[in-house]
Amino acid sequence: MKNKLDLAKAWTIEAGQYIRENMHNDLEIDEKTNHTDLVTNMDKSVQDKLVSCIKKKFPEDNILAEENNLRHSIAKGNVWVIDPIDGTSNFVSQKDNFAVMIAYFENGVGKFGIILDVMKENLYWGDGKKVFRNNDELQKPKINLMHSVIGVNSYMYRTNDHGLLDYSENTLGVRILGSAGIEYTKLIEGKISGYFSNLSPWDYAAGTIILSAFDYVTEAISGGNPKYDGREKVFTVEKSNLPLVREFIN
Amino acid sequence: MKNKLDLAKAWTIEAGQYIRENMHNDLEIDEKTNHTDLVTNMDKSVQDKLVSCIKKKFPEDNILAEENNLRHSIAKGNVWVIDPIDGTSNFVSQKDNFAVMIAYFENGVGKFGIILDVMKENLYWGDGKKVFRNNDELQKPKINLMHSVIGVNSYMYRTNDHGLLDYSENTLGVRILGSAGIEYTKLIEGKISGYFSNLSPWDYAAGTIILSAFDYVTEAISGGNPKYDGREKVFTVEKSNLPLVREFIN
Known part of the structure; x- marks a missing residue:
């Protein structure tokens, strides 16, 4: 290996x-x-x-x-x-x-x-x-969901897809960078506390494996693990923050 | 001086x-x-x-x-x-x-x-x-409006304020960075072709003066020069692109 x-x-x-x-x-x-x-x-x-x-x-x-x-x-x-x-x-x-x-x-x-x-x-x-x-x-970033910003897909944000706009209003705001890979580097560095987008497996696979070391998880927005076959709405957050995020995103 | x-x-x-x-x-x-x-x-x-x-x-x-x-x-x-x-x-x-x-x-x-x-x-x-x-x-950046991305204010983008969402759909997309100053550095480097936001004079003054050397202009979205007193919706683009941008933004 x-x-x-x-x-x-x-x-x-x-x-x-x-x-x-x-x-x-x-x-x-x-x-x-x-x-x-x-x-x-x-x-x-x-x-x-x-x-x-x-x-x-x-x-x-x-x-x-x-x-x-x-x-x-x-x-x-x-x-x-x-x-x-x-x-x-x-x-x-x-x-x-x-x-x-x-x-x-x-x-x-x-x-x-x-x-x-x-x-x-x-x-x-x-x-x-x-x-x-x-x-x-x-080192694993120290983040506070309410005092952080999140990375989003522009369409999902503006249409409040699965509650994403509502959730964003409980943070310091949204950032849109135009590259899943770059968003994952910001997650790794603790510069965003979550990333929510409509992605293909090659967009989220590397970030998901890297961030698992920090207890971050990637979930399908519809629930469960992403399927790794075809485009899917997914998000990545630190595991202990899942319940709070899921109050809005579902 | x-x-x-x-x-x-x-x-x-x-x-x-x-x-x-x-x-x-x-x-x-x-x-x-x-x-x-x-x-x-x-x-x-x-x-x-x-x-x-x-x-x-x-x-x-x-x-x-x-x-x-x-x-x-x-x-x-x-x-x-x-x-x-x-x-x-x-x-x-x-x-x-x-x-x-x-x-x-x-x-x-x-x-x-x-x-x-x-x-x-x-x-x-x-x-x-x-x-x-x-x-x-x-040097002045070479940009093509339709093949560029733009910097936007998240609220103005998602509410299609003054046609901003419509305009964005004629570009490669939007970016949201969370700092007017950083957006102006991206304009200077030609990494975005326009910036549209709700700003105070200290947010747009420096960028506007710097970019005037490249024939960029900052206009109030409602028309004319920004007033430099209080928050106002403004945008900055290269002057020759104004007519195309104004087809949407008004």
């Missing part, structure tokens, strides 16, 4: 270097489901690079990834979950505030997660026991 | 150092108009320090500032506009993403603006002719 985690960290760092070196070349930008759901040639080439590293070293392992319809279930065997560029709108319009994410599962059990804030060159990673930013071990 | 700008930069940098050195002491936090409108003893002591620097060196000059009801009109004489900590909710809950801002006016004409991103130690400043981040001159 150590070996796989070390390799995955190195591959993620290399992916970040590749993006930073090539991001100012002309991008090919395509729309997926709508005009804000973007994919670029960079998303695809970064994913291809990561998949090829994994497959070369671990040919029996499987992939669940955002692009190219690689959709192996996390439930069976060794499965790598990849988001080559999370926050593609930010990548395209800001050249900042996007992430590369890898999560690794064995028979449905999350073994490690990695989130690279590409432009800040901060690598967040953990195996469910400890949490690191680069080489520094991080 | 050069002398005043250099002094103001030095005082702002000192204020940032003071905040970073003292921010982990116990804060006294008070609510102003509601539970999310906060002021701390740090806001007050930073403002006192800045006012005292100004008054010692320029005893005839006047002050318009967030705390302690210092409300001199910018229209007459030499006026310093101060926001000691912009983004107090972020300061309290994140210890990040807040700013110190100073703007300086002579008889209603903005002479210079300064925004310090305190935790990133980035000082943005300009005299309306050139724009700098620390010692680096910045």
Whole structure:
């Protein structure tokens, strides 16, 4: 496992270097489901690079990834979950505030997660026991729900989806950053106390594994564990705060 | 003027150092108009320090500032506009993403603006002719409204105030950062193409002066120049984009 985690960290760092070196070349930008759901040639080439590293070293392992319809279930065997560029709108319009994410599962059990804030060159990673930013071990944040801000999906916030607007009014307010990966780095650092969004498995897998070391849980808003197959409304908070959050979110 | 700008930069940098050195002491936090409108003893002591620097060196000059009801009109004489900590909710809950801002006016004409991103130690400043981040001159960002994101006030966004939600749907989406000062640094860097909020003069004065060098304008949403007396709904965009923005925002 150590070996796989070390390799995955190195591959993620290399992916970040590749993006930073090539991001100012002309991008090919395509729309997926709508005009804000973007994919670029960079998303695809970064994913291809990561998949090829994994497959070369671990040919029996499987992939669940955002692009190219690689959709192996996390439930069976060794499965790598990849988001080559999370926050593609930010990548395209800001050249900042996007992430590369890898999560690794064995028979449905999350073994490690990695989130690279590409432009800040901060690598967040953990195996469910400890949490690191680069080489520094991080401590569990001390947060107070009422005196914190939360990360939200803009649509769910403004439509009060499952009570999210009501809940937000019992905090210091909402923040919208445009990248699940970046939101998870803010959760890890204690800069937001919860994150509520409509996400795919590659958006929440790495953050969920990393934050489990701090007793944070990711739940489907409709209840229970997220299904890890397809887009779903989910949230991540510290476990002891679940009852208070669930007074509003249900 | 050069002398005043250099002094103001030095005082702002000192204020940032003071905040970073003292921010982990116990804060006294008070609510102003509601539970999310906060002021701390740090806001007050930073403002006192800045006012005292100004008054010692320029005893005839006047002050318009967030705390302690210092409300001199910018229209007459030499006026310093101060926001000691912009983004107090972020300061309290994140210890990040807040700013110190100073703007300086002579008889209603903005002479210079300064925004310090305190935790990133980035000082943005300009005299309306050139724009700098620390010692680096910045170039006017190239932006495309439809392929950019915008900074918004959460309430105005979700209530479609003056068409803001409608307008946002013609962009790549909204971002909410919780500090006008930080939003203005994102405008300066071209990471957002517009900022729409309900602001006081000390929130928009510095950013407006700095960005005038890039032909950005701040307008009252109701039309015309902001009044610089009291809270008002305003927005800042590049001048040539005004007609397109005004198709929605009015």
